[in-house]
Amino acid sequence: MPATNIDKLRDINLFVIRVFCLVFQHGNSIAVASILDVPPSKISRSLNALRQSFSDPLFIRRQHGFEPTPLSCRLYPILSRLLGESESVAAISHFQEMDQHKNLHIATPPQLAINLIQKVRHASDTHDDPHSVHLRMFNDSSLDDLAANRTDAVLSFTPAERDGVISKAIASPKKVFLVARENHPVWNNPVLEEIARHPQILYGNSCYPNSQSPMKFYCRRKGVPFKLDSIASDMGAVAHSLQESDALSVLEFDSCANFFKEFKGLKAIQLSSEQFDELVSYKTPKTIYLWLRHDSDGRVTTPFWLQQILEQHIRQALGLAS
Known part of the structure; x- marks a missing residue:
């Protein structure tokens, strides 16, 4: 050593x-x-x-x-x-101090984790309902954790199918963003035809499963090969790959686009509504769901203020009106 x-x-x-x-x-x-x-x-x-x-x-x-x-x-x-x-x-x-503060456990995909703790903590203080907030990354056990009362709420890209759990459809993406290094040649003409010429970085936990990337469907309909650079496990890995290669990424979140703008050497722009509509014509955007637990009488056990702030957070992450 x-x-x-x-x-x-x-x-x-x-x-x-x-x-x-x-x-x-x-x-x-x-x-x-x-x-x-x-x-x-x-x-x-x-x-x-x-x-x-x-x-x-x-x-x-x-x-x-x-x-x-x-x-x-x-x-x-x-x-x-x-x-x-x-x-x-x-x-x-x-x-004694901890006894006065209840714990909240929230599971979320990484794209929706940005600023989530801060928002929930502020809402907790505003409603005079003190909680300590614990964030978990969404995984295959998130539904089991919610049903077993180990998690209070889950943000997901798919609906939940389990007795005792409801999944509220909150919102779908209405925008699309392009991210690449600042000196990438795509910025000379950032249109779908040019984007399709470059290798793509897919996100392993995104609105679209890897096999259902809108750009993949776009390439298939246009008769051009889809070039996959890599499948990243988190936003940090995406940022590093973008900085070090000619690959680019297409994503659906305002919050993620702003996150990548903070990285030196990266650039993110919103594509036009016409380009978004064209992508949607190939693959309909996934809906984002909020999973909540309910009791035997069908009453949701999650505090109402927490439901409100999580729904608001999802819409804000997508750049939609609260």
Whole structure:
């Protein structure tokens, strides 16, 4: 094991350890920033502090996310146990305070995670209904978690089919955006015909399953080959791939377009309504659903204010009127 700077290690706090554990689990710093509701730069500073202390890169950037080094694999079980013990101590020492605050667990695709914690927390304070907010990324177990009362609400691109769960259709995309590096040749003529000439980065958890990308249907109808560059697991991986290649991405969220605009070297624009209509003629946009649990009498158990803020958040993410 490389030499550790003990003096610097003394300055490592629990937040830094939590960042390390989450990056190890999710493989991407942008996703961790969304989960912790902090700027990506704070995640980078935390990782750099650990790298300096252990004289090791800890994570190697790959095309689809971070790959842990051998040292990280040795550290993770230790730091994970340390984090768990510290959180147990914090729970005991702050029992009375925590007892006054209920927990909210929300599952969401990464595209809808942007600013979600901040909005829910503000709504909680506004309605004098204090909660701590925990965000989980949508996965195959999200429906089971909701039905078993382990999650309070789920944002999804598909309806739920389960007794005790309702899925409210909230909104569908009404816009389409193009994202690519700033000096990409597509910006000379950003129309669908030109976009189809370049390799595409698909998002592994999007409004459209990978086999149903609107651009894929467009290419098929036009008789041109669909060029797939990669399928990314999160927005951070998309951003990195866009920065380093001639690939581009077509997406449906205002919030995501604004997210990519913050990356140096990337550019995002909204395509015309005519281009959106043409894509829709090949593949109808998916509806975004809000899954909620209800009791045996059919009454929704989720606080009404939370339903309202989640519905508003979905519409705002799509750039629609609240």
